[in-house]
Amino acid sequence: MQAQSKFNKYFVDSTDHAIDVSGFLNEGFGFLPVPILITEPAVGYGGGLVGVFFHGQQKKRVVVDSTSHLENSKNLPPVLTAVAGAMTENGTWLAMLAHQGSYLNDRLRYTGAVGYVSPNLTFYGGSGLEAGKYEFNMKGFLTFHELLFRPVAKVPLFTGLNYVYFNNEVTFDTKIPEIGSLENDNKLGGMNVVAMWDSRNNTFTPTKGIMSATEFGVFDKALGGDNNYWNFNHRTYFYQPIIKEKLFSGYRLNYAAKWGDSVPFYELPFISLRGIQALRYQDHHALTLETEWRWQFVKRWSVVGFAGAGFTAPKIDEFDVSKGNYAVGGGFRYFIAKQYGLHAGIDVARGPEVWAWYLTVGSNWFR
Incomplete structure (x- = not known):
């Protein structure tokens, strides 16, 4: 009876008696072990484990002026630490330690990670190489840190900096016995100025609001790298409910560019869509458009549908809308943590070349 009582306290919502992990996450006394199911076509099937520690209960932000139309979200982003392998x-x-937090009544946000990664990927040509499949491994120590500050308490505008460093060893498999493998050490060090507007009502599975962020910066030898080039990235996610508590829509725009004389091939922007392998379509400029609709048809269960298009070009004025790459798909969601607005489920997508499926926890548009 005691075990049953604890299970109900941590894993059952008392309002609808459905499975819900909000109670466990709110306790803040240990890590929640979450299995990782990897289905990314670029690296194949795989798995792992991530331990997520939620630092205390979900909290409300103290609103200075409740009449302001800018005060959309009153939930503080959760403070969490994760260890993954x-x-x-x-x-x-990969092996990684990460932390994400909101502090001082959401006046300050920090995201950071340190880890060691070793992905085996395929480069499909471009940037001076003929089209083809070039298999390679890149491995090394990686760290990322971003600090954002909200200048005006009642305006959801954040500004700040981020820094990334990657001590990378790249190895190409030539598939030629006489040559063997080609190896090259290449360090990356870059810093960006960031401006972000975030009026989403939830950071995990938003249903209303806008998140729009722009990054502009430089990768330079003075920042610890071996290459000098410029970086620009803009992403906007817009969420709009269509039918209250039933039908929700989302829209995504992502534009990325890197330019200079020494942009590493693996740093070239690429189309990022469910159903398209990572790094499959790359160039110095990449534009991605996507929409997702979710229908919560019964209690905690939802079905989703999504469609997207991506375009790449060597220069910004050379985009050709007639040569896009498209992907469509659908899936389902379960409302697994009501107090955090967290949905989880499975998506199946079809791109120009492959079928793929994904385990999705929260929003697929995570950054």
Whole structure:
């Protein structure tokens, strides 16, 4: 009876008696072990484990002016720490420690990670190489840190900096016995100025609001790298409910560009869509458009449908809308943590070349 009582306290919502992990996450006394199921076509099937620690209960933000139309979200983004390890069938593996937090009544946000990664990927040509499949491994120590500050308490505008460093060893498999493998050490060090507007009502599975962020910066030898080039990235996610508590829509725009004389091939922007392998379509400029609709048809269960298009070009004025790459798909969601607005489920997608499926926890548009 005691065990049953604890299970109900941590894993059952008392309002509808459905499975819900909000109670466990709110306790803040240990890590929640979450299995990782990797289905990314670029690295093959795999798995791992992530331990997520939620630092205390979900909290409300103290609103200065409740009449302001800008005060959309009153939930503070959760403070969490995660330890992860994973491996896939093609030999890709990673080990990572990450932290994300909102502090001082959401005036300050920090995201950071340190880890060691070793992905086995395929480069499909471009940037001076003929089209083809070039298999390679990149491995090394990786760290990322971003600090954002909200200047005006009642306006959801954040500004700040982020920094990334990757001590990377790249190895190409030539598939020619006489040559063997080609190896090259290449360090990356870059810093970006960031401006972000975030009026989403939830950071996990938003249903209303806008998240729009722009990054502009430089990768330079003075920042610890071996290459000098410029970086620009803009992403906008817009969420709009269509039928209250039933039908929700989302829209995504992502534009990325890197330019200079020494942009590493693996740093070239690429189309990022469910149903398209990572790094499959790359160039110095990449534009991605996507929409997703979710229908919560019964209690905690939802079905989703999504469609997207991506375009790449060597220069910004050379985009050709007639040569896009498209992907469509659908899936389902279960409302697994009501107090955090967290949905989880499975998606199946079809791109120009392959079928793929994904385990989705929260929003697929995570950054």
